[in-house]
Amino acid sequence: MAVQTKANTVLEASAGAPGETATATADAQNEPTGITSPDVTNYEEQEEPQREVAAHGSDVDHCTETKRAWIGYRLEYRNRWTGDLISERTYEKGNEPLEQETGGPIFEMITLYKVSTHSLDPAASMPITSQALPTRHIRIYSIAIINALQSVVRYYPGQDFSGESVVVQKPYPVLVHYYDELQQFRRDCLEKAPHDLCDRERDAAEHLEVLLAFLDEEVMWEVKQEQERNRRGFATFEWRWVAYKPGITVLDKTDTGEWQASVVHSISGGVFENPPKDWEVKLWCMDYDGENIERIWSSPVTWSKFDGERSDSKTGRETKFFDPTLDESYLDVDVVVKLVETGKKFCSMVQKQCFHHKGKAACFPFNEVSLFSRTASPKMDD
Numbered sequence: 001m002a003v004q005t006k007a008n009t010v011l012e013a014s015a016g017a018p019g020e021t022a023t024a025t026a027d028a029q030n031e032p033t034g035i036t037s038p039d040v041t042n043y044e045e046q047e048e049p050q051r052e053v054a055a056h057g058s059d060v061d062h063c064t065e066t067k068r069a070w071i072g073y074r075l076e077y078r079n080r081w082t083g084d085l086i087s088e089r090t091y092e093k094g095n096e097p098l099e100q101e102t103g104g105p106i107f108e109m110i111t112l113y114k115v116s117t118h119s120l121d122p123a124a125s126m127p128i129t130s131q132a133l134p135t136r137h138i139r140i141y142s143i144a145i146i147n148a149l150q151s152v153v154r155y156y157p158g159q160d161f162s163g164e165s166v167v168v169q170k171p172y173p174v175l176v177h178y179y180d181e182l183q184q185f186r187r188d189c190l191e192k193a194p195h196d197l198c199d200r201e202r203d204a205a206e207h208l209e210v211l212l213a214f215l216d217e218e219v220m221w222e223v224k225q226e227q228e229r230n231r232r233g234f235a236t237f238e239w240r241w242v243a244y245k246p247g248i249t250v251l252d253k254t255d256t257g258e259w260q261a262s263v264v265h266s267i268s269g270g271v272f273e274n275p276p277k278d279w280e281v282k283l284w285c286m287d288y289d290g291e292n293i294e295r296i297w298s299s300p301v302t303w304s305k306f307d308g309e310r311s312d313s314k315t316g317r318e319t320k321f322f323d324p325t326l327d328e329s330y331l332d333v334d335v336v337v338k339l340v341e342t343g344k345k346f347c348s349m350v351q352k353q354c355f356h357h358k359g360k361a362a363c364f365p366f367n368e369v370s371l372f373s374r375t376a377s378p379k380m381d382d
Helices: 002-012 018-029 038-066 143-152 173-177 179-191 204-231 334-349
Strands: 071-079 085-090 107-115 135-140 166-169 234-236 249-253 259-268 279-288 292-297 301-303 309-311 319-322 353-360 368-375
Touching: 135 143, 143 166, 143 179, 143 204, 166 173, 173 179, 173 204, 179 204, 204 234, 249 334, 259 334, 319 334
Parallel strands: 071 107
Antiparallel strands: 071 085, 107 135, 135 166, 234 309, 249 259, 249 319, 259 279, 279 292, 279 301, 353 368
C-alpha cells in the first residue's frame, strides 16, 4: 500500500537502529486501511506547507531582486488664478516599473500648465489649452536622496528640505550647485560595507545614480558650458545663476574702482520666473557700527536680459567668485589677498585697545585722516 511504502521509505532513511525500523514498519502494516500512523502522516502534512513557503519565498525574493528605482512623469493643469488642480495624467518615459515591482517613484518630473477657466468646460471637445509656457519641477520622495541633500547642502536660503517630499524647480539650481557633493556622497556610500549603512543610506547609491543621470540628461551639459564661460570672464543670461551659488564669496568692482566682497544669499528672477525677468542677486557682508559686528545687506546686483554671451568688462563691471570653504586657491589672486589682509586689520582694530590711524578713510571719498581712538570689545551679532 501507499502508506506502507511511505512508512518504509521514511523510517529506513532515519538514523534509528535496524530493530527499531522493523518494529515501526510492522506496526504501520497492522493498521486498518485508510488509517495511517501519526508518525507517518505528519511528514506528509508538513511537506505541503513547506513547499508553499518555499514557493512564496521565491516569489518574494524575485520581487525584491527585480525592484528598482524609477522616475515618474506627470502633467498637471491648474487654474491660472487660484492654483487649484483641474486635471492630471501620467505619461511614459521608457523607465516604468515592471508589473511585479511595488512602491512609487523616487521622484516625479511634473510639467505644469496654468489655464484659464473658460477653457475647462468638461463638455467641450477641444483639449485643455494653456496661454502660457509650462513650468517644470521635480518632487523628490526618496528618503535616501532627501537625506543626502540634508547632509551635503551647507547654505541655501529659500530651498525647503523639510517634510516628506522636496520640490525643486527646473533648472534645479540646488542640485546643480551641489552636484559634485552628491557624487561624493554616493561614492562614500559605495565604499561602506552594507552593515555600516544606516536606513537612510541603504538606497542612496542607487537612487543618487538615477538622480545624477537625470541631471546629466536635463541640464548638466549646458551648466558645464556656462562654467567654462565663467572661467573666461563671460556669461549668458539664461545660465547666469550658475555662478551665483548661495554661500559663495563674490568680489564686485565698484564705480570708484575699489573691490567689495560679499556673500551670495540668493538669486531670483531670470529663467526661474515665467516669463523670464531680470536677475536679482541678494548679497550680505559683515560690518561694525561702533558697538556690534553684524550682518548687513549689500547693494543687490541686477542683470538685465541680453542675448548670447557677454563679458563683464565690456559693461564696466567686473566680478570674481571664490569659495573659501573648498580650498585656498583663492589666495593666488592679488585682489583677494589684499582684501583678506584688510579684513585682518579691521578685526584687530575693533578689539579693545588704543590706536592711532593716519591715512585714507575706509569709505568713499577716502579722505586722508588722522585720528586717535579707544575702542571697546565689540559684540558679535548672531
